Amino acid sequence: MATKKKRSPSTGTDTWVVISADSAISTSKKDSRDPVIVRLKNPSTGLVSLYMFAGGDTRVFEMKAFKEDHHSWFIGQTVHRDGRLLYVTPVDPLYLVLPYLIKAEKEGKFQPVQQMVMDEDFPACTRLLNCLGEHASLAHIAEEKEVGNQKFHRYSxxxxxxxxxxxxxxxxxxxxxxxxxxxxxxxxxxxxxxxxxxxxxxxxxxxxxxxxxxxxxxxxxxxxxxxxxxxxxVSSPKKVEPPNKKRKLSDKPVEAAEDYTQFNGRDFARKPPKKLTAVQKSLAKVDRTGMKTMSCFFSPKPKTEGK
Structure with missing residues (x-):
């Protein structure tokens, strides 16, 4: 007797489908380390979001997700329930450094950047210092003083x-x-x-x-x-924000929670279309030309005036 072929079990969130820039996964002879995904403070919301460092921590990328209900991926012989499509795109590290400089500016003094960009809740934020090269120089957002061989900065x-x-x-x-x-x-x-x-x-x-x-x-x-x-x-946010269609695709970072890749998908909730019964489908095909509705037979007759 032939036995039924067993279906491969579905996996959890150990595999993702990702679209990324080449610079996110490329390595050099000097540094062949793999990209690292870390938790950092989102500069807009202040909440936890996922980011990725690559190129020996010289480049930082944000992770965004596209998700709709009831989506999954077929990869090889397995089914992956996490049907999200992740986008990894480069982000200017100065955006992520700004909140720390603004907070330190309240003290009103010049400080070493290593002393300002520190966070017990997000220890990986120190990796951002390696990304502050020529194009992401602190001179764009801070005043600078040099004493001896050490540089000091203050938010401007x-x-x-x-x-x-x-x-x-x-x-x-x-x-x-x-x-x-x-x-x-x-x-x-x-x-x-x-x-x-x-x-x-x-x-x-x-x-x-x-x-x-x-x-x-x-x-x-x-x-x-x-x-x-x-x-x-302006009072109306519709005049300021980009269209909702663009926002639907990918405008929110991947928030890190217990599953490490949580994404808010409330905007994608949809009601399923109402299904017609077999009787309703057959009635819909009937030619109703010249037919009266049932309510016509129960409506009161018009009164006739007496002679």
């Missing part, structure tokens, strides 16, 4: 605003060159342009870019940047 609001403004301007340039629709000319539910590109104002581009950059800033810093850009505050 003025320098930070100018640095963030350059970030916004570069983002606006990319949006225009990539022909991406922004502002009120986009239907958020369908991400379809309803305005001509010439009808989109520079303010709409600035607001859209500000919304993207603000995903890496605290609420107070985002508000200060809005003032620095000389943009009036």
């Amino acid at each position: 609001q003025e320098k930070t605003m100018e640095w963030l403004k350059k970030k916004v301007d570069k983002t606006v340039k990319v949006l225009k060159n990539s022909n991406i629709s922004v502002g009120g000319g986009v239907k958020s539910t369908t991400y379809i342009r309803v305005k001509k590109e010439s009808d989109v104002s520079d303010e709409e581009y600035l607001r859209y870019a500000h919304g993207l950059i603000s995903e890496y800033l605290s609420e107070d810093l985002s508000r200060d940047l809005l003032k620095h850009l000389q943009l009036p505050d």
Whole structure:
């Protein structure tokens, strides 16, 4: 008697499906260490999120996830229940360093950066210091003093605003060159342009870019940047934030919890379509031309006037 082939058991979250930049997994002859996933403080929310260091801690990447209900992956001969698709993209380490410099600035004195970027809850934050190279220099966000052979820094609001403004301007340039629709000319539910590109104002581009950059800033810093850009505050968040369609894909970091890859998927909840019974399906095919509804036979007859 033939025996049934047993299905391979599904695994937990030991395997992920990841899309990443080449720089996230490439190694050099000087440093062949594998990338490392760590927990760091999210600069926008202050909560725990997952990040990845690569290139001997010289590059840092953020991890974001795309998730919908009832998704899984078939990998080889196994089924993986975690159907999320993770995106690993580079992030400027200065965004992650900013909260520590702002906190240390309250003391009002110059300090070594090693003394400022310390956190008992997130000990891996010290790895960020290795990422502060030429393009992520502290000179963009802090004043600098050198005493002997040691450098001391102090957070500078003025320098930070100018640095963030350059970030916004570069983002606006990319949006225009990539022909991406922004502002009120986009239907958020369908991400379809309803305005001509010439009808989109520079303010709409600035607001859209500000919304993207603000995903890496605290609420107070985002508000200060809005003032620095000389943009009036608006009450409706729809005019500031990117369309919901774009947000659905990947706008939230992977939050680290007990499963180490928790992701909030409330926005993806959907109600299943209502199924028709066999009788309802057959009635739907009947030609109802000239037929009266059942309520017509029970409605009161119109009164006739007496002669």
